[in-house]
Amino acid sequence: MKIRGHTTPVLAVPLALAAVTLLGMGAREAFAQAPGMGAPPSKVEITIKDRQHGYETMGLTMPSHETTIVVRxxxxxxxxxxxxxxxxxxxxMEGGTExxxxxxxxxxxxxxxxxxxxxATAPSNFDPATGGAESIRHALWCDIHPEVKGELYVIETRGEIGGG
Structure with missing residues (x-):
């Protein structure tokens, strides 16, 4: 009986240490993946083929996030x-003229x-009362040829992938 009563505290200490270690690792991973905290920049690629089709845009970015736009x-x-x-x-800017x-x-x-x-994109307009924030759509255009247009989306997500 004494061995059984003594075994529980002996096992409880390593299990508690393991739980604390796992929780600590999870917190570090979540912190490292927070926007702007060392995450790789979002990349948006834009191609201009001719004046009739405007900008072909691939990719998106998020609020408060480092962003790279490549225009070909x-x-x-x-x-x-x-x-x-x-x-x-x-x-x-790399290449081009401002x-x-x-x-x-x-x-x-x-x-x-x-x-x-x-x-870096601007922070979103987060509403703490509703828990929501809006994604933002930015118009893009050619100031030389007004018929060449496109859009860039800054997508707001909260929680895990898929929102939440």
Missing amino acids: NLNTVTHGFASRLFKDLPVR VRGKNFTSFHVEPGKTLTLHF
Whole structure:
């Protein structure tokens, strides 16, 4: 009887240490995956083939997240890549030329060239009363050819994959 009574506390200590260790590891993993905390940047790829089809956009980004946009101009003329999204954000540019408008910032990319933009998206408008936040759609356009247009989505997600 004494052995059985003594065995429970002896096993309880290693089990408690294992549980604390597992909980600690889970917290570190969740923290490391938080947006902006060392996660790889979101990547959006945009291709401009001609003036009739506008921007072909692949990818998305999230609020408060490092983002890389790669714009490939496959056309034979220079195109602009403009949006109000860039007006108040610090953007690091590789290739291209920056053009500041009154209410927007544009980046011009020569024919056959690639422009890469690096920036962090703005935080979302999270409503603690409802627990929701809205995804944001940003218009994109060519300030040289107004018929060339597109959209960039900044998708808000909460909780695990699939929302929640």
